[in-house]
Amino acid sequence: MLPRLTIRALLACAFVSLAALLLAIGIGGAYGIRSTNQALADSAENVPTLRAIDQQLELISRVRMRLDRIVAAPTFINLNSSLESVAALLAESDNVWSFYRNLPAEVDEEGLAEAVTLAREDFKDNGCKPVIAALRAGDSTKAQEITFDTLQKKYVVLADATAKLVHFQEDNSAQLSASGRAHEKVTLAATLILTVTGFLCSLCAWRIVTSAIARPIAAATQHFEAMERGDLTTHIVIERDDELGVLLKRLGKMRNSLNRTVSTVRDGVDLVAHAAGEIASGNNDLSHRTEQQAASLQETAATMEEFSATVKHNAANTLEASTLTRTVSVTAGRGALAVQRVLESMNALKDASGKIAEITGIIESIAFQTNILALNAAVEAARAGEQGRGFAVVATEVRALAQRSGTAAREIKDLINDSVSSVLDGASQAADADDQMGQTLAALSRVTTLIGEIASASQEQARGIEQVTTAVSQLDEVTQQNASLVEQAAGASASMEEQATKMRDVVAGFRVTD
Structure with missing residues (x-):
């Protein structure tokens, strides 16, 4: 009752x-x-x-x-x-x-x-x-x-x-x-x-009162002490319907809830510890790869700087070659004028063979200078590499023409003393030389245009390489920052793994039911 x-x-x-x-x-x-x-x-x-x-x-x-x-x-x-x-x-x-x-x-x-x-x-x-x-x-x-x-x-x-x-x-x-x-x-x-x-x-x-209050409170105290020790396996027997019975019911529900919570936390801690270990391993690998990428970017930046310097140097040489080509063009123009004068002289050779000899000497001198200029142009074209290949061909032709002009001038000089009839042949050859000089002027004009385009492209390429170098430098800086962040993430992952281990040790102190 x-x-x-x-x-x-x-x-x-x-x-x-x-x-x-x-x-x-x-x-x-x-x-x-x-x-x-x-x-x-x-x-x-x-x-x-x-x-x-x-x-x-x-x-x-x-x-x-x-x-x-x-x-x-x-x-x-x-x-x-x-x-x-x-x-x-x-x-x-x-x-x-x-x-x-x-x-x-x-x-x-x-x-x-x-x-x-x-x-x-x-x-x-x-x-x-x-x-x-x-x-x-x-x-x-x-x-x-x-x-x-x-x-x-x-x-x-x-x-x-x-x-x-x-x-x-x-x-x-x-x-x-x-x-x-x-x-x-x-x-x-x-x-x-x-x-x-x-x-x-x-x-x-x-x-x-002792039977109704003290004993149930003592039993509840024992259950609380067991929970304090981490023992959640004790079964709470409820034989009362009064306030202490309600207290024991609530205590049983709390024990069951705490049991489920600790079990869930234990499983979660194991998963977190495993995931933290994998994250730490992945961060270490990512940190190593990021360091390798940073080193590669540094090497790429250094190579781009060297390539930029080379392109700038080629651009400078191209400008110089353009200047020389213009000079050669002017000289070739002068040669064309000289050939015209040769033609005029050939027409007037009958009256002034001495002037022809003098003009022939001038032509020989011009041919020598042309040969030297063509040789310099060939050297500069060789320095330009693949881009100067066409110019090298033209310079070779110019040199050949200059050599032939010198040979012709010498032959003309020799033939002046042999026969006046050779003057007609010289006139014909002078006409051919005039045509060749026209072609040479056209080729020199084309070479000048190409060299100008090459110089402009080299400057654009130099600016593009500078932008690429700047981008590579920024990418290297970002990569360095990423490497630092990856190191911090690796440290945080290690700390999280350590905390998960501590939580696992703390939760391991609880004994729960299956």
């Missing part, structure tokens, strides 16, 4: 029971105190009653004794003063008795008090007053007779009535005292019984 009650209900029952016992003890104690106080109050009320009864009887007794003395020796005392003192004692006795009569009294007490009142009135009216009247009349004999006979009898009646009233008051006080002692015993017994009952109920409540 107890496991079906909640802890709140158990505690409420226990505290309500203890509170009820405490309330009963308090009510019993209050009732005992009230009864005792009532008995004490009643006893306190009897004290002034008894005092008033005794005091009025004492005053009456003093009146009787005063009258006895006056009657016994009337001539030796001051009668008026003595009678005034008797009257004063009677008045005081009346005041005391009036005080008593004003106090609350019981029904039985009223009858006794009324008897005392009648006895007092009889004592005063039929005893004291006749004695006082006889004394005032000077009849001492009559006063003595009344005093020792009637007054004495009246006093005895009054004393008997007063004694009965006092006895009643004493009996009443005894009853009140007995009632107080009885209430005291009942209150003490009830208090002891309730105290013992409360103590036993406290023990029972302690046992019940």
Whole structure:
């Protein structure tokens, strides 16, 4: 039945029971105190009653004794003063008795008090007053007779009535005292019984609360300690439906959830550690390849710089060759003019053979210079490589033509002395030379154009190579940055692998169910 009650209900029952016992003890104690106080109050009320009864009887007794003395020796005392003192004692006795009569009294007490009142009135009216009247009349004999006979009898009646009233008051006080002692015993017994009952109920409540709270809390504490040690394999037994049963249910759900979480974290840590190892290995390989790529880019940049310098040098040589070609073209033009003059001279050779010889010498000199220029052009074309191949062919032809011109000039010079008829042959050869010089001029013009295009292309190529060199330098810088980032990533991967290993070690401290 107890496991079906909640802890709140158990505690409420226990505290309500203890509170009820405490309330009963308090009510019993209050009732005992009230009864005792009532008995004490009643006893306190009897004290002034008894005092008033005794005091009025004492005053009456003093009146009787005063009258006895006056009657016994009337001539030796001051009668008026003595009678005034008797009257004063009677008045005081009346005041005391009036005080008593004003106090609350019981029904039985009223009858006794009324008897005392009648006895007092009889004592005063039929005893004291006749004695006082006889004394005032000077009849001492009559006063003595009344005093020792009637007054004495009246006093005895009054004393008997007063004694009965006092006895009643004493009996009443005894009853009140007995009632107080009885209430005291009942209150003490009830208090002891309730105290013992409360103590036993406290023990029972302690046992019940211990069974309902302490033991389940101890069991929950053991489960918490097991979880603290990392042991998640313990099975939580739930046999209650109260708050602690709900706590154990929640604890079981928490253990199951923590078990699943730790298992998931353990599997995740293993996967993270494996992935971190693979990432670290891949980063190391990537770092090695990036370093190799950076080295290759550095070599490529150096090669591009050398190639750029070579292209710039070729561009400069091409410009120089273009200049030389223009010079050769000018010289060839001059040769054409000379050939024309040779033709004119050949037409006028008949009249001036000496001039022909002079012109022939000039032609020989020009042919020599042309040969030298063609030789230089061939050298420059050889330096230009593949791009100067056409120019080399032209230069070779020019050189050949120059050599032939020199040979022809020498032959002309020799033939001038042999025969004038050879002048016609020389004129024909001069015409051929004029045609060849025209072709040479055309070829030189084409060579000049080609060399100009080659120079322009070389400059464009040099600018392109500079851009490529700049791009390669930027690519090398980016590659260096990538290498640094790859190293950082490798370090981060190693750190992540280390942290994953630590997490694996931490999670390994938990024991979980499969």
